[in-house]
Amino acid sequence: MSQKRIAKELAELVESPPEGIKVELADESDLYQWNVYMEGPEGSPFQNGKFLVKLKLPTEYPFKPPAVSFGTKIYHPNVTNDDKGSMCLGMLRPDEWKPSSKIAAVLQFARQLLVEPMPDDAVEGRIAEQYKNDRARYDELAKEWTRKYATA
């Protein structure tokens, strides 16, 4: 049931990708694992960085939300600072996800989060605290990490 929908979404994203986003299948034979390359938005401390975002679709997709994680280390309040790089997005919570929601919207939302983190919904409390109280230091560290991990 979901294959047709996934194939359609993938085709649309490849044909007319949203700004700063490029998608491909992680493995040509598996529709359910995507690699997304996301450019750090201009004006954000992630500018000039290129981030690998992994998208995993559940077999029940689109009735269940995709899981989004960062394959590239990133200094951000809403991404876990571990080897999982899990990301928490409101719209990806099972009770808020709608089967008509699209992956394009998820990716655009994720990229927007790089511009405007949501410190009140953070998974890294310390970084959220810093983002709120010491923006200069946050920007500095986020830039440093971007240079260290997200430039080829």
Add this chain to the structure above:
Amino acid sequence: MESDEDFMSVGSSNDDFLDTQDSDDDSLEDFGDDFDGGFSKDKDIIATSRKPYEVDFKVLSPGDIEREQNIQVTEVSSILGLPPESSAILLRYGRWNREKLIESYMDHPEQTLDAAGLGNHFETNPVTQKVPGFMCEICCEDGPDLETYAMRCGHRFCVDCYRHYLGQKIREEGEAARIECPGESCHLIVDSKSLELLVTRDLRDRYHALLMRTYVDDKENLRWCPAPNCEYAIDCPVKQRDLRRVVPTVQCFCKHFFCFGCTLNDHQPAPCLLVKMWLQKCEDDSETANWISANTKECPRCHSTIEKNGGCNHMTCRKCKHEFCWMCMGLWSEHGTSWYNCNRYEEKSGSEARTEQARSRASLERYLHYYNRYANHEQSAKLDKDLYLKTEKKMTSLQSQSGLSWIEVQFLETASQALQQCRQTLKWTYAFAYYLARNNLTEIFEDNQKDLEMAVESLSEMFEKPVPELSKLKVDILDKTAYCTKRRVILLSDTAENLKNGEWTFNMEW
């Protein structure tokens, strides 16, 4: 309007569910004095239909709950002139607060409907249809034979996807009252008519069961019976704010006694807030070495380590035959007489408690005094029960030998149940007493506690007699059972009256 009682003010509600006994002085006379006072006067208490510690309540079956819901839906539907399925959504949104809802609807109909997830035009009969040139946004299927459905919002999807979506919400997420349209950022609630059109029978049943669940959860006067697999709910007018003045124990059709306030097992006479504090305290302190001391003890004469193996406190050391009380370790010969003083905590003299260390030791000792007695009744109740089960088996096999028919040995079951109930009450009297500040009423309470405890211990002791002797003790056991029950009524009546009238003072903030 009838429903005014839902919105009754704080002041008037207390008298609704509490039996008002005449005045304090009367009740003191009734329960206060001593043994004889209890014997001669407590007939009056038993004669009244509801005792001071009992509350009004009603048990509701799933059918009753459904009926109650339907009545309210029909009423609101006719008042507002909306279809029943929309009124149901509106009521669920307003947590079944009918008056407030109607008021809000009258003032701002469109905002209210919007917030509840209802549009403002209502179709009568939802139907599925085939739409030429349609492609389902969820599965991307198309074709002229595709059955589709859309609610009033116009977000149209194929019936298969709609069904799958509803199935997942209901079965996996346990959602019913607030299932939204599958359309992105559409907050229209799926009404029961749409649902019934789309889903299979078993899913529909599950949906209604879930709706019932939210109905009971939403209403302050309803609570599910917490017993496993029990599907009844209790309707009781006691409100959260009343819980400092009343301990609302209720009994479900399934026989389970529980507190309507906190759904824990019956904990009369201790109010819910004290129970919560006490359980927390016990949990925090139970791992200490002091707790272990509650489980094994040494014989006061020969110092052999002794573990308790029956419900009764009368211990006889296997080694030296010394007879003593498990609780106070005093001579057993002094118990059962006017010297019985085992239940009362002797406050330490002021001089001893002068230093900080002595104070903390005294406070720990005080806690352990109450904790040990609390834990002991809990443990003894279990042992009493085990013993009864064993005895029951023996009785059955020895029926011919004891010369009693099955019906005649039922007195043991009655006695066992009374014993369980009394120990449950006694257990909580110790948690209650721990927080109780001394005033002139505490002595009466302690006397009542002592009387009940002595009665319970002596009944428990009879229970431990060998089976052949039990049949001879039938009359004694019956008498003692009745007496225990009476003492329990007296104790609970006294504590409940004083709690209701705010006569108790507690040695902490709550």
